[in-house]
Amino acid sequence: MKSFKKLFTSKSKTHSPESSFKIGGMGSLKVLDVIPSPEEDSEKLKKAFQGLGTDEDEIIQILGHRDASQRKKIRETYQNLYNESLIDALNSELSGDFRTAVILWTYDPSERDARLANGALKSKKKGVKQLEIIVEMSCASSPHHLVAVRQAYCSLFDCSLEEAIAASVSMPLKKILLGLVTSYRYDKELVDMDVANLEADRLHEAIKTKELAHDDVVYILSTRNFHQLRTTFECYKKKYGNPFDKDITKSGKGDLESLLRMVILCIDSPEKHFAEVVGTSIIGLGTDEDSLTRAIVTRAEIDMMKVRGEYFNIYKSNLDDAVIGDTSGDYRKFLVTLLGGKI
Structure with a gap:
């Protein structure tokens, strides 16, 4: 719990x-x-x-x-x-x-995510793990869902989500998260190759100068539509040899680097992100029920079939079997039901 x-x-x-x-x-x-x-x-x-x-x-x-x-x-x-x-x-x-x-x-769903975000922001420890939900609803959901979450947050907690982030998260994570949650991205498939090439160069400049929270980086990641960003990431890889998230990891292993990697993964391949969330929650000693529950509850109506495929690609094992083996009782029955299985 x-x-x-x-x-x-x-x-x-x-x-x-x-x-x-x-x-x-x-x-x-x-x-x-x-x-x-x-x-x-x-x-x-x-x-x-x-x-x-x-x-x-x-x-x-x-x-x-x-x-x-x-x-x-x-x-x-x-x-x-x-x-x-x-x-x-x-x-x-x-x-x-x-x-x-x-x-x-x-x-x-919008009230659920607003409550999860509030729980994360009220947590005494606010590392990247606690802030996952805010990245997920900003970068792995539709722009309309994010707006609905922000409206629900205001109704439930008598302050805006932006105010809550500003008051409880320290820089530079605050700068990234505020950029993401205030975004209202275009949600159709529209790509400008010139912009993709130019912004791939800007991202590379941020890597070179180790200014990962630069205004240009925040602007690109928080305003461009997801199709445009995926094309920008492809351009980056072609030009500079490595995926953008790999180069971020090389820059350091602090919270900023971890948060940005999560942002990129949620934009580029949300199903891979959630497969990793499930895997991390059940592999090793003990189970992180909070993360496991969140991943299954939030994706069962969206892309859990894709998450299942990515889980197998990463861990070479069946997601459903892993969940069954790591949970018990009515909790297990309910998760398996959402996964479309039978106990």
Whole structure:
């Protein structure tokens, strides 16, 4: 549980056959072909909370097979039917990492990321690991999602995300993060080769002079659309022999270098970044449940199929098997459900 504890302030079992699920896009989430009404889902959830014990399987079966818009309708309907927040009910009925994962999943994605960012910024230790979520929502999500997160942050915490970063993160990380979160990138595929060549040169100059937080670097990384930046990184590699992120690593191994490498990876290959997040969280002694939960919950509807492929490329093992081997109980069941598998 660790840093997520502060994020939350409340039996019949029906199992549908595998053939009745559909998967959208590159996400791993399996959604029912025919969705019960929000009223029916709400009533089943209420029943799962009542009685002698909580019916965790029913909660997993319902929430683990609904997309963001369907979960929103369930939250609203549950509130209207029972005059109680579904999040509060889950908080009251569940526990441990299972509770953390289910609640993060049940939130609207923009509110979830706003709460995760707030938890990161309130953390006493604010190294690169703690600030990952801010880079992810700025560089591995759509510009519209970032705007929605910033709006949610203002509503929830009575200050802007920018104010919170400025007040709690030290330079030069503050400069990079403020550039990223205030960005509103163009989100269509548009590339100017002249700009890519020119800005590859500017990035190389920053490497040569060891001025990685130079205004030019912040400007390029925080304003250009993702397609343009990927082309710029390609130009850099062709001109100077190494990928830009490799040259950054050669410049040093401090927090600035680590943060910039993460920014570049999230822009260039978000699926590789999240594969590394999962790998780092489960390989070695102990499990970093916070990072594992965040990676699966935030990408299950976006690109988890790609993350799975990258995980195999990096670690030569199956992501699903790794998650199953490193988790247990209802927490494992829920993560595996979001991964599109069965326990």
